[in-house]
Amino acid sequence: MLLPKFEYHEPLTVDEACRIMGELGQSAKPLAGGTDLIVNMKKKVLSPSHVVSLSGIADLKELDSGNGTVKIGACITASEIAQSETILKSFSALSKGAGSLGSPLIRNLATIAGNLVSARPAADFPPALLAYDGQVVLMKSTGERIVPLSDFFKGPGQTVMEPDELLTQIILQKPPAGSGAGFIKLGVRKTLEISLTNAAAYLALDQDGSIKTARVFLGSVAPTPLRSPSAEKILTGEKPDEALFEKAGEAAAGDSKPIDDFRASAEYKKAMVAVLTKRALNMAFKEANAG
């Protein structure tokens, strides 16, 4: 299977990468882990005339943790995230999402930014990052902007990014004490599986034990990762228990908009949204109570 021909660029700094992307515009594609871009180029879905490798840029490999903020460099791989103690301690749902992506071999290549930029509705990183209210840093030669991840996705394969922009960093605020999150993915098999549905939930509890903040995000049941406002409304201000989570799960199923496809029927996915949401909430609650 041959790759189409292209010119290869290997900048060593973010500035240089931005300059190249700015000059080449739509004819260039940034290459991070390659697990998406190279596959699409082999399938001739994409044939950029220029490929800009980001793997030589040391800054994009940095995980910066301090002052309650964690900054994750774009080119940090899924396996590095799944194995990071910092991530596991503060963002266990992200750790779980990272560990369920692709296969171990894929996880050693695939990067966190690649999983966001490719904007697949079933991707494993977005629900957890959204539940943690993450932001992304987008850079180009004329400047940078910070975009909340909740405004980032526009459709399958579509984001708010300009052709000459690079996603350089993911910013997360460390959740306060008395909060927790969960991520759960359903597939027919455990590895190399595109989620039938996935769900992430975040809960922050008040002093009296009631739910102060709730965030519920679903994958694979809409053109983009989907927030469930109905579930969040049911949860907020209430005392958490099994019955409440069950109700929130039903509400999330109501918000979801899955389609029938070869993976599963819409009806089945909807039913599973209820189950996965409930389980993700249980995980979040357990973690909130533990720490």
Place this chain on the structure above:
Amino acid sequence: MKKLISVNINDKEYEVAVSPNQTLVDLIRNDLELTGTKKGCELGDCGSCTVIMDGKPVNSCLVLAVQANGKKITTIEGVANGEKLHPVQEAFVEHGAIQCGFCSPGMILSGKSLLESNPKPTELEIRTAISGNLCRCTGYQKIVEAIKDVSEK
């Protein structure tokens, strides 16, 4: 335009000119004639092209040859010590964990890589570690047993 790269494969330094659109697996198999690394799906699904790059097993069909510049790579040819098989290879032979053999290079490299970071893995950890390597003959049981056997020695 071809680019000159230097890459360490199985402790040997190579200086080679590669085309940007050449994958690492094609460099290894076609240019360097190390045909132990197999090509299966070529899309990262089957794991038959597994090599260890900078200590981590990866699908060499998804890496550009030019990206291997400055990297240290182990292919299946670099696993045995001369005529003496690596313990994982020996266990595969003893357990009959090889049938057609097409997945074996990748399986052995994934198994070896697991044992280096986790010398006493559980069965689940073994199954997870080889989950990116497909085998259509053995049903995996003998492969899992072979890797488990090495970890118990």
